[in-house]
Amino acid sequence: MVDILLRGGLVVDGTGSEPRQADVAVSSGRVVAVGRLEGASAERIFDVRGLAVAPGFIDMHSHSDLSLPSHPCASSSLLQGITTEVAGSCGWSLAPVRRETAATVLKRLTQALLGSVPPELGVGKEDGEDGPAWHSFGEYLDHLERTGIGVNLYPVVGQSLIRAHVVGSDRRPATVGELKAMKALLEVCLEEGARGLSTGRSYEPGSNAPTREIIALAAVAASRGAIYTSHVKDESDGVVEAVEEAVRVGRETGVSVEISHHKAVGEENAGKVDQTLALMEEARRSGVDVTCDAYPYAFAQVFSLLNELPGVEREGPLEETARLLATEEFRQAAVGEIVKAATPEGRLRGFFGRPHHYRVVSAGGDRDVEGLTLAEALGLRDEEAAAAPDPDRVRRLVDRAADLLLSHDLTIHLAATMSEDAVAAVLGHPETMVGTDAFALDRRLDERTPVHPRHYGTFPRVLGHYRRERRLGDLAGLVHKLTAKPARKLGLGD
Ligand SMILES: [Zn+2]
Incomplete structure (x- = not known):
């Protein structure tokens, strides 16, 4: 029986x-x-x-570690056949955190994606009071163990958390002493259950690390048989050089490298994935263990334009936000913040840095705006689209963005877009695996927080749209890419 x-x-x-x-x-x-x-x-x-x-699918790239404390059943993952998730991706994990800053860090990480801070984190109050149920990586895993979760977790630790712990948010290379402390902290996390190290090379504070610092940490991971997953430095114009960095980390340390949600944003960059795929093939031939994963959509994370404007309180009532947006003080302050946050190369960050790479995916049903690039929606001329941190230019951007929001009940959602052929080229490569880049959800988020369809549809879309309609491979071969292949990469035995 x-x-x-x-x-x-x-x-x-x-x-x-x-x-x-x-x-x-x-x-x-x-x-x-x-x-x-x-x-x-x-x-x-x-x-x-x-x-x-089929066996349960393995999600090679998720952020479910951020949502599992408040969405423990992981229904959105299970419903699409996922039973194991690599989580702690893009340099972000919910541990390790310092006692003094835990509340601030956890609030920022979860609010950015979930739209609000889940009460389950225990960080709703001001710093110093209560605080979360964990600080170390091991304590975080113990917390999940106690709660009980619906999927198997393959946790990796985020380099941004390690750097924040030791160096803070300083935009400089680590000192010799700090590097030693980061390596020791990584050792501890690996000892406590982390199975790898992740980076988000374009996100602060992790992005403040020069390549040699990443190599030093990856060497620690390699020595313990842990993997290195990387959201590379640039996923658009500079994607080839960015992939080269990840390959270099593998070559110099012997670590097993997984390039996360691989893509080339912007139609004009579509051809670059042929170069990056060839580069990885070449590296594999010379003994570097490097592979990548992708999600089956031609658009990336969906963001609200509202959140791009510094100074907007995410959880306040909409009428108040609308009043604020119309004020001169708000607009001036926003310009100051946006200019101050520019990259060292003198480019604005986020949407405003590359407004032609983002498309409006929803504007409350306004068909005149939906589908436009952000540059088009803001009526930017070419020279303005190459947004430099010039206060007058930025003022025009802020004015137009604020006005666009005000005329659309503050709901303008945007996503970076790529060519569908480039997505198919990456997904169809025999060495590419699949990751959702989502976080598991048990229920809907509030309506101000857009949710990408990949949260629910990644694996069905690979087997449906990409197998049946785009003929990306046979069923047996695709299921292999979703199960045994990632299991081998992750060292998951029977
Ligand atoms: Zn990422």
Whole structure:
């Protein structure tokens, strides 16, 4: 007598071998038999004729570590077949955090994505009061263990957290002593259960680290058989050089490198993925363990234009925000903040730095605006689109963005876009795996926080749109990329 019997499905076992009709028996959470199991009896029997049966999918890139404390069932992951997630990506994880700054750091990380700070984090109050249930990486994992979560977690620790812990937000290379302290802290995190190190090379404070600092940390990861996952420095014009950096980290340390949500933003950069894929192939031939993952959408994270304007209180009532946006003081202050935050190369950050790479994905149903690039929606001429941190220029951007928001009930949502062919080229490469770049959700977020369809549809879209409509491969080969291949990369055995 087994626990579960799946009768008559098309078994796609993940090895890449031909799918076949078979029964699958499960006991104590493990597959115990596959084949014609006619006489078998089971606690529960499911007739799955006409359906495919596959091992649970592995999400190579998620941010679920940010949402699991408040969305522990991970319904959005499970519903698309994900049973294991690599989380702690892009240099961000919820640990380690210093006691003094824990509340601020955790609030910032979760608010940015979830729209509000989940009460489950225990950081709603001011710093110094209460505080979260964890500080160290091990304590964070213990917290999840106690809560109970719906998926298997493959946690990696974010380099931004490690740098913030030791160096703070300073925009300078670490000193010798600080580097030693960061390496020691990484050792501790790996000891406590982290399975790798992640970077978000374009996000502060991690981005303040020069390449040699990353190499020093990756060497620690390599020495413990941990992986290095990287959201590379530039995913648009400079993507080739950015991928070169990640490959260099692998070459110099021997660490297993995973390039995260690989893409080239901007139609004009579509051809660059051929170069980056060739570069990775070349590196693999010379012994570097480097692969990448991707999500099956031609647009990236969806953001609200409102949040791009510094000084907007995310959780305040909309009428108050609208009043604020119309004031001279607000606009002047916003200009100051945007100019101050420019990159060392003199480019504005975020939407305003590359307004032609972002498209309006929703504007409350205004078809005249939806689909336009941000540059078009703001009526920017070419020379203004190459936004330098010049206060007069930035003032025009702020005025037009604020006015556009005011005329659309403050709901203008934007996403960086890429060519669909480039997405298919990356996904279709035999070495590419799949990651959602999402975080698991058990319920809807508030309506001011846009949610990308990848939260629910990544794996179905690979098997549906990209296999059936774009013919990116056969079912057996694709399921292999979603299961056994990532398992091997991550060192997950039976
Ligand atoms: Zn990322």
